[in-house]
Amino acid sequence: MGTTQPIRNKEELKKFVGYYQTTQPVPRNYALTVLGLHTALRISDILKLKWKDVYDFERKRFLGHLSLSEKKTGKHSMIALNEHAKEALERYRAACRPEPENFIFCGKQDSGIPLCRSQAYRIIKKAAAATLYDTHISCHSLRKTFGYHAWKQGTSPVLLMDIFNHSSFEVTKRYLGICQEERDHIFLEIDL
Numbered sequence: 001m002g003t004t005q006p007i008r009n010k011e012e013l014k015k016f017v018g019y020y021q022t023t024q025p026v027p028r029n030y031a032l033t034v035l036g037l038h039t040a041l042r043i044s045d046i047l048k049l050k051w052k053d054v055y056d057f058e059r060k061r062f063l064g065h066l067s068l069s070e071k072k073t074g075k076h077s078m079i080a081l082n083e084h085a086k087e088a089l090e091r092y093r094a095a096c097r098p099e100p101e102n103f104i105f106c107g108k109q110d111s112g113i114p115l116c117r118s119q120a121y122r123i124i125k126k127a128a129a130a131t132l133y134d135t136h137i138s139c140h141s142l143r144k145t146f147g148y149h150a151w152k153q154g155t156s157p158v159l160l161m162d163i164f165n166h167s168s169f170e171v172t173k174r175y176l177g178i179c180q181e182e183r184d185h186i187f188l189e190i191d192l
Contacts, residue, residue, distance in 0.1 A: 003136060004136055004137070004138045004140045004141050004144065005134055005136045005137065005141060005144065005177055006141055006144035006145040006147065006148035006149075006176070006177045007132060007134070007137065007141060007145045007148075008148060008177070010149075012131060012132050012133065012134075013145065013149075015131040015132075016033070016127055016128060016131045016132055017030075017033060017034065017037065019033075019126075019127040019130055019131050020033060020123075020127060023130065023131075024126075024130075027088075027091050027092040027095045027096070028092055028095075028096070028105060029123045029127070030088055030091065030092070031088040031089050031091065031092040031104070031105075032046065032105050032115075032120065032123060032124075033088075033123075033124070033127065033142065034084055034085055034087075034088035034089075035085050035088065035089065035104075036124075036139065036142030036143065037084075037142050037145055037146055038081075038082055038084050038085045038146070039066065039079050039081075039085065039146075040079075040143050040146040040147065040163055040164065041068075041070075041077075041079070041143065042070070042071065042072060042140070042143060043117055043120050043121075043139035043140070043142075044071045044072065044117065045068060045070055045071055045072075046104075046105065046120075047103070047105055047114045047115055047116075047117065047120060048071065048103070048114060049066075049068070049103070049104045049105070050100065050101055050102060050103055050104065051093070051098045051099070051100055051101075051102050051103075051104055052100035052101065053066060053067075053068065053104075054066055054081060054089060054104065055089070055093065055100075057100050062081060062086045062089065062090070063081065064080065064081065065078050065079060065080055065081065066078070066079045066080075066081055067079075070165060073165045075165050077165070089104070092104075096111075098111060099111070103115075105120070107119075117139070120139050121138060121139055124137065124138060124139050124141070124142070125137065125138070128141075143164075144175060144176075144177055147160050147163075147164065147172075147175055147176050148176055148177055150163075151176050157169065157172055157173065157176070160172055160175075160176070
């Protein structure tokens with residue numbers, strides 16, 4: 001199975017998230033990982049974000065919502081920024097002291113140029129190689145992990161379909177990465 005997978009195991013997920021926080025501390029990479037996991041955005045949309053999209057420089061606080069037009073679908077999305085995302089972004093903001101027009105995820109030399117997708121991929125793959133058993137992890141795994149764990153916590157697949165802007169429920173079902181083991185668990189645990 002060569003398809004990008006969500007990170008299903010919660011203990012592995014904690015290690016993966018913490019890799020750039022404690023093991024190899026890099027505030028930018030930590031914020032990238034956390035924002036990807038907590039917004040369900042595609043990496044192309046994350047990389048084009050500027051600080052003004054998430055932070056109110058006049059009031060010196062993070063915005064409650066992220067508002068953007070998704071690159072792939074062109075659809076407008078409003079995404080609530082939770083405390084995990086704000087905390088990771090604040091840690092990074094304090095370290096880099098950005099201007100409103102700076103890209104959030106940029107190289108060390110030029111804040112006017114966002115990271116490229118291949119660099120974001122290397123960041124995610126490095127953390128995955130150090131913390132996970134699954135080798136089918138990519139930037140898209142962040143988005144799929146959000147969906148998988150939201151579904152496991154009881155979020156309606158129909159609502160996830162809307163969040164992901166999928167055109168059909170079949171796409172969302174494949175996206176959730178439901179495996180045979182999880183299907184078996186339902187059959188074995190049902191008590192009618």
